[in-house]
Amino acid sequence: MKIAIASGKGGTGKTTVAVNFVLSIENVQLFDCDVEEPNCHLFLGFNLEKVEDINILTPVVDKTKCDFCGKCSEFCQFNAIAVLPEDVLVFPALCHGCGGCAMVCPKDAIVYENRSIGIIEKSKGGNIEFYRGVLNIGEAMASPVIKALKKHVDESKTAIFDAPPGTACPVISSVQGADYCILVTESTPFGFHDLLLALDVLRKLEIPFGIIINRCDIGDDRVEKYCDTEGIPVLMKIPHDRKIARLYSEGIPFVNRMPEWKVKFVQLLDKIQAQI
Amino acid sequence: MKELTVISGKGGTGKTTIAAALVSLAENAVIADCDVDAADMHLILQPEIIETIDFSGLKVASIDETLCIKCGICKDACRFDAITNDIRIDIYGCEGCGVCAYVCPERAISMIERKAGDAYNSETRFGPMAHARLGIAEEASGLLVAVVRDNARKLAEKYDRDLIIIDGPPGTGCSVIASIAGVDMVLVVTEPSVSGIHDLERILDVADHFNIPAVVCINKYDINEKNSLIIEEYCKDRGIEVVGKLPYDDAPTKAMIQEMTVIEYSDGEFSNKVKNIWENVREKLT
Numbered sequence: 001m002k003i004a005i006a007s008g009k010g011g012t013g014k015t016t017v018a019v020n021f022v023l024s025i026e027n028v029q030l031f032d033c034d035v036e037e038p039n040c041h042l043f044l045g046f047n048l049e050k051v052e053d054i055n056i057l058t059p060v061v062d063k064t065k066c067d068f069c070g071k072c073s074e075f076c077q078f079n080a081i082a083v084l085p086e087d088v089l090v091f092p093a094l095c096h097g098c099g100g101c102a103m104v105c106p107k108d109a110i111v112y113e114n115r116s117i118g119i120i121e122k123s124k125g126g127n128i129e130f131y132r133g134v135l136n137i138g139e140a141m142a143s144p145v146i147k148a149l150k151k152h153v154d155e156s157k158t159a160i161f162d163a164p165p166g167t168a169c170p171v172i173s174s175v176q177g178a179d180y181c182i183l184v185t186e187s188t189p190f191g192f193h194d195l196l197l198a199l200d201v202l203r204k205l206e207i208p209f210g211i212i213i214n215r216c217d218i219g220d221d222r223v224e225k226y227c228d229t230e231g232i233p234v235l236m237k238i239p240h241d242r243k244i245a246r247l248y249s250e251g252i253p254f255v256n257r258m259p260e261w262k263v264k265f266v267q268l269l270d271k272i273q274a275q276i
Numbered sequence: 277m278k279e280l281t282v283i284s285g286k287g288g289t290g291k292t293t294i295a296a297a298l299v300s301l302a303e304n305a306v307i308a309d310c311d312v313d314a315a316d317m318h319l320i321l322q323p324e325i326i327e328t329i330d331f332s333g334l335k336v337a338s339i340d341e342t343l344c345i346k347c348g349i350c351k352d353a354c355r356f357d358a359i360t361n362d363i364r365i366d367i368y369g370c371e372g373c374g375v376c377a378y379v380c381p382e383r384a385i386s387m388i389e390r391k392a393g394d395a396y397n398s399e400t401r402f403g404p405m406a407h408a409r410l411g412i413a414e415e416a417s418g419l420l421v422a423v424v425r426d427n428a429r430k431l432a433e434k435y436d437r438d439l440i441i442i443d444g445p446p447g448t449g450c451s452v453i454a455s456i457a458g459v460d461m462v463l464v465v466t467e468p469s470v471s472g473i474h475d476l477e478r479i480l481d482v483a484d485h486f487n488i489p490a491v492v493c494i495n496k497y498d499i500n501e502k503n504s505l506i507i508e509e510y511c512k513d514r515g516i517e518v519v520g521k522l523p524y525d526d527a528p529t530k531a532m533i534q535e536m537t538v539i540e541y542s543d544g545e546f547s548n549k550v551k552n553i554w555e556n557v558r559e560k561l562t
Contacts, residue, residue, distance in 0.1 A: 010287010
C-alpha cells in the first residue's frame, strides 16, 4: 500500500508524521518527495548513498548544420530555444526535454545531451528502507526527480511518500498513484484554507483521504467542524506540546522519547486500511 | 522601484505573517502574493477585487477518438509518460509540449488551451495588491507567479508606488525562482530547528545562484536558542545579516483569526521587533 502525506500549507507537520509513522510500523519504505527541501534524513540519522543522477535531455545545436530557420524555436512551448539571424541560444533551465526541437529541425542540427537536475539517494543499512530525491540548486523542475524517486517503490511493502507543501505540480507528482493520502493540518485560518485547496486536488485525482490535526489546541475548531459536516475522518490529533516542538527542533522523532505514541501510529495504519 | 521577496525554503516558518506585517508598516508599497498554489495573504488583507484576468497555462493534448488508430507512436514519443497504454492523455502528466500532435500520422491530436487559474488586481486597506488562484491540480505555477509580478509592477506604476513586497512560496524550485528573479533583496524567514537550518542553507544557495542579496530573520528563536546561535554564526560566516529575531508568540495566530496583521492586532514585543526589522530592511533597500 502506498500512503502519501500532504498538507497544502507548509510547516504543519508532514515530515513529523511521516518519520514517526515509519518508525512505528513494520515492513515499510519512506520516500522524501520534498526534493526542494528534503528533511526526513535529519530525523533518521542514516548514512546515505547515491543511487542515480536524474538527467533530462537538453538540446545542443550544431551551428555548422543549422541554417537558422527558426522552426525549433517556433515549436518550443517553453521558450527554451531562441533563434537569431546568425545564432541559436538554448536556455537549459527552461527546457523540459520534450525532444520536439530535434524532431522539427529540417537540417538534423540538434542532438541531445544529458543534464543532471538532481540525484536520488538511499539509506545504507538501518531497518527502514529510505529514499530521497534532491533537486540541484537553481533548478526549477522538481517533478522529474519525484517521478524517478517513486520508481523505487517495492509493492510488497508499505510505502510512505512525504510530499512537499502547496498544491502545484510537485505535490501532484508526489501523491499521484497513492492508495491513500493523509493531510496534516492545523486549525488556523491559513491551515484550513490551504487544507481545502489540497482536498480539492485529492478529490479531482480520486485519492481517498483522512486528516491529522497537528497542534490541535492552537487556533480554533474550524477544521474539526468541517470534517464533521463533510464526514471526513480525523485520524489523529497531536497536541501543541512544548516537548514535541523541542524534540522536533533537535531532529529527534518524538516516538523515540514518547513510546506511547507508537501504538497510536500503528492504529493509524489500521484506520487507513479499514477505510480503503 | 524596488522589489523585496519574503521566502523561507521550509514552509510554515512565518513568511505570510511577516510579509503582511511589513505591508502594514510600509507606506507606499504594492503587495504581491506569489504563493499562488496556497495563497493566504488575502485572508489577512481581505482585498476587494477590482479586476480578474483569466490565466491560461500551458496547452494540453487532446485525442480525437474517431481519428485515432491506436498505433502508439505518440506514446513512444512522449517523454513525460503522459499517454496511457490504451492511448489516452493523462492530463496531469501532460506538459503541453506538442510532440504527440506532431508525430501523430492520423492528425488525431490537437493542443487545446486550458484555463489554469485567475489573476487578480485588488485594493486593500494598505494599498494595491496583485494575487492569483491556481486552478485545482493545474501546472505552470511559475508562469502564474510571473503574471502576478508583472501585474504588481503595473499597479506600482499606475499608483506611483516605489516598493513591491512579494510574499513568496516555500521550496527552491520553479515558483520560488520565478518569485525572486531580478528582485533587489530577499528576506529569508527561518526557524531554529534542524529542518529550518538545513532549508536555510539551501535557499541562501539559491539566492546566491541568482546573485540576489539576502538578509535573514529568525522566527520563534526562543524555541531553541542553541540552534538560533548556530544560525547566527552560520549567517555571519556567509556574510549575511540577521535583521531580527522574533520570539514564539501566539499573537500572530490570534491576529490571523481576527483577519488582522500582527501590527494591527497588538503593540507587544513581537510587533515591536517586526517594526525594527522593517526599519532595517527599508534602510537597506534605499
